[in-house]
Amino acid sequence: MKTNGVVGAIISCVLGIAMAQLPAQEVPSRELADGTYTYDTLPAGTFPASPVTEFYAGTEFFFASAQARTGGRITVSFSDTTAPGVATLAFADGDGHVDFGVAPRVWIGRHLNEAWGIRATYFSFSDSEEKVPEINPAIPAVGTNFSTNYQVTQLDMRALDLDLIYSAYINDNWKLDTFVGARYSSVDIDALHHSFGVFTTGNFVNLLLANGSAFDGAGTxxxxxxxxxxxxxxxxxxxxxxxxxxxxxYDAFNRAAGTVASSPSAPLVGAETQRIDNAPGTLDIIETQLGLQYEFQVVELPINCFFRTSFEFQRWxxxxxxxxxxxxxxxxxxxxTNSNAAGGPGGAxxxxxxLATGFTW
Structure with missing residues (x-):
């Protein structure tokens, strides 16, 4: 986990708070038609309800619990009926994963005037998980076996936005921004199941099953x-x-390939892949944040700094x-041996x- 950016942002804001302890000063608050400004005398550390700023930028780190959905499922079962014991093992997984990761977000924008502005934002989240697949409750494990079984799930998400923003100050304490924009996004979710090794004495398995889906496109x-x-x-x-x-x-795939050997018989070998490539598809994204933000002016410079912490939710x-x-x-x-890989449109x-911090100037 990269924390240097978060630590640096926190230090910057703390230093800004310390430097903001200055006497009251006059700051520009509103541009007039002739190009001059009106001025407000404000206590140190405060800022006008409608500050005269042009550019702004910020960075954010989203510490998220990710629940990826492949849109399908992978099932695997092995059964050895060799006397005197019976060995049975079955899995039902490949439907996604739950894990924790950090998603960075950066943005830069400009106020065109008091009411209108533009902003570009980039968001990225990548995560992977390796674990023992979930046991299939419909097929109880019986006896002893020696194979190695694991599942790997990968999630990759990207979003790039360009927004046109309209700002309105309802009063000195309320500000509302509404925006419309263009968004480019991609998302890729894959799950892979691997069983290999000596299952029971004289029996060897090497089985690979996978499913996944992906989207790449643009919209509003x-x-x-x-x-x-x-x-x-x-x-x-x-x-x-x-x-x-x-x-x-939109792309999606299912894959199954394996080799099963039971001496002295000839090995059982097979492979199959089903794919959908470059099909028309859609992606819907909803997201929201709820939290607190602290803002202050840095020394005598026309720069405002903010620090924000919030709860965030996204669904793709x-x-x-x-x-x-x-x-x-x-x-x-x-x-x-019986196995199946099924998939479809997924999500996360x-x-x-x-945690976010940034400046306006």
Whole structure:
């Protein structure tokens, strides 16, 4: 986990708070038609309800619990009926994963005037998990076996936004931004199951099953962000939300390949892949933040700094066709194998804590 950016942001804001302890000063608050400004005399550390700023930028780190959904399922079972014992093992997984990760977000924007502005934002989240697959409750494990079994799930998400923003100050304590924009996004979710090694004496397995789905496209976004200054202080309650609908290319696949050997019989070998490539698909994204933001002016410079902590929720859903399920199975000697990989449009849900800092100047 990279924490240097978070630590640096916190240090910058703490230093800014310390430097902000200055006497009252006059700061520009509003540009007039002739190009001059009106001025307000404000206590140190405060800022006008409608500050004259042009550029702003920030960075954010989203500490998220990720629930990825492949849109399908992988099932595997082995059964050795060799006397005197019976060995049976079965798994049902490949539907996604739950893990923790850190998603960075950066943005830069410009106020065109008091009401209108533009902003570009980039978001990224990548995570992977390796674990023992879930046991299939419908097929109880019996006896002893010696194979190695694991599952790997990977999740990769990207979003790039360009927004046109309209800002309105309802009063000195309320600000509302509404925005419309273009968004490019990609998401890729894959699950892989691997069973290999000596299953029982004289029986060897090497089985690979996988499924996954992916989307790459562009569309539109609508959203808002609101800020309510608490009791006229520099601490504000913030709430924001965004909804996006995108069109683009959708891919999905199921794969099964394996070798099962039971001496002295000849090995059982097979492989099958079903794919959907570059099919029309859609992606819907909803996201919201709820939290607190602290703002202050840095020394005598026309720069405002903020620090924000918030609860964040995101849900990404793909839509598209599902490929035909694939499987590998049969009986060789005393060892019977049955497996299936099915998939379809997947998605992901991210829930966690966001920490952000930035400047306007």
């Amino acid at each position: 976004s609508l959203g808002f962000s609101s800020r309510h200054r608490l009791n006229g202080s520099n601490l504000s309650f913030i709430w924001s939300g965004r909804g996006s609908h995108l069109w683009g290319h 859903n793909m839509a598209g066709p599902a490929p035909t399920p694939t499987g590998f199975g049969g009986t060789i000697g005393e060892l019977t 849900t991210l829930v966690g804590l966001s």
